Amino acid sequence: MIDLSPARVKQISFIGITQNDLELLRVYRPIFEKVVEEIVTRFYEHLQREPELLDLINRHSTIERLKQTQRQYWLSLAEGILTEPFIEQRIRIGQIHSHIGLSTDYYLGSYMVYLDLAIELLKPLAGERWPAVTHALSKMFNLDSQLVLEAYEKQEKHKLTVIASEKDNLLQAVTEVTQELTGMIAELSENSRIIASAAHTTAASQETAHELVEQLHQEIGQIDEMSTSIREISDRTHLLGLNAAIEAAHAGENGRGFEVVAGEVRKLAQSSKQTLMQIQGLVDGIKSKLDHIQQESIEMATSAKQQAANSGELSMFVQMIEKVAEDLSQLQNANQTSV
Numbered sequence: 001m002i003d004l005s006p007a008r009v010k011q012i013s014f015i016g017i018t019q020n021d022l023e024l025l026r027v028y029r030p031i032f033e034k035v036v037e038e039i040v041t042r043f044y045e046h047l048q049r050e051p052e053l054l055d056l057i058n059r060h061s062t063i064e065r066l067k068q069t070q071r072q073y074w075l076s077l078a079e080g081i082l083t084e085p086f087i088e089q090r091i092r093i094g095q096i097h098s099h100i101g102l103s104t105d106y107y108l109g110s111y112m113v114y115l116d117l118a119i120e121l122l123k124p125l126a127g128e129r130w131p132a133v134t135h136a137l138s139k140m141f142n143l144d145s146q147l148v149l150e151a152y153e154k155q156e157k158h159k160l161t162v163i164a165s166e167k168d169n170l171l172q173a174v175t176e177v178t179q180e181l182t183g184m185i186a187e188l189s190e191n192s193r194i195i196a197s198a199a200h201t202t203a204a205s206q207e208t209a210h211e212l213v214e215q216l217h218q219e220i221g222q223i224d225e226m227s228t229s230i231r232e233i234s235d236r237t238h239l240l241g242l243n244a245a246i247e248a249a250h251a252g253e254n255g256r257g258f259e260v261v262a263g264e265v266r267k268l269a270q271s272s273k274q275t276l277m278q279i280q281g282l283v284d285g286i287k288s289k290l291d292h293i294q295q296e297s298i299e300m301a302t303s304a305k306q307q308a309a310n311s312g313e314l315s316m317f318v319q320m321i322e323k324v325a326e327d328l329s330q331l332q333n334a335n336q337t338s339v
Contacts, residue, residue, distance in 0.1 A: 001081045008087060015143055017082070021136035026080025028126060028133050033075065035121040039114075040070045046113050053106060060100045077140050090144055094151025107148055111141045 002019055004012065025032075044063055047053050057063060076086065097107055119134050126133045 001083070003081070003083045004087070005084065008084070011146070012082065012143060015139055015146075017136075017139045017143060021139060022080045022082060024129070024132060024136050025078045025140070028122075028129070029075070029078040029080075031122060031125045032078040034125065035118075036071050036074050038121060039074055039117050040067050042117055043070065043110075043113060047110070050106070053102075056100065056102060077137060087147060090147040091151040091154070094148040095155045097148075098152045098155035104149065104152055107152075108145055111145055115141055 002009070002012070002022065044067060047057070048063075057066065094107075115134075115138055118137055122133060122137075123130050
């Protein structure tokens, strides 16, 4: 019985499978049942001579399990029916073999092994109809070979679909990363510019402050020199007042007025000396603070210069990220063009 779609009918018609072929195989089913065990046994003996096939079998199944499947397949060839479920099952089995990595060389070659065994074992049992039986069987093997190729093609198309999907996902990820990098680059570039500008401005300000502190140091030095001069004048004034008092004492009554003046001179000298000491204390305090400010200014200037250098490194990092983003964008464009 043939119950297939128009496309499948066209396919088996081209091969030459007829209802008579199916009926002939069904009539000889008892002979198929007699030789099934030897067919399957010798078939797997032949397969096990290939280490690659044996390794594949051991990784995905067992010999006994596969023998049972082959018994069912061998007997299905002599059921006398050809339907869509039969076709679908053969395609499904072909896809499984493609999935586990069995090459078409081995798969298609196994049909020749089957056919050689069938010719050898059916010949003494099929009598005069033996050529017709083996011819009909070879047509079924031919159909099965075409279905295997169809199954492998479907499996390969599925793999290509998966690869295309993964490629699309990768392109989408690249697009998202590129967009994020573009945003980061813009922000980093602006921050780098601001930091660099601020760092250079700070460094310049610190240099100016350092120069002003140096000028203040010089002026404080001048004040210090003036203080020394005033101290000398005070000391001389005090000495002059003391000498005047001595001379006034020698003059007696006539020197009283001069003594009063000498006393005022000594008081002025003493007051000047005390004021000078206060000024000196203030000057020393200012010098100490200026020294501290100068040290801080030096450290801040060094830090500002380092910050400026760091901003330069940040700018180089931004340029590197820009290059990465550009490469990703080119990769994305190239992939889109290839699609």
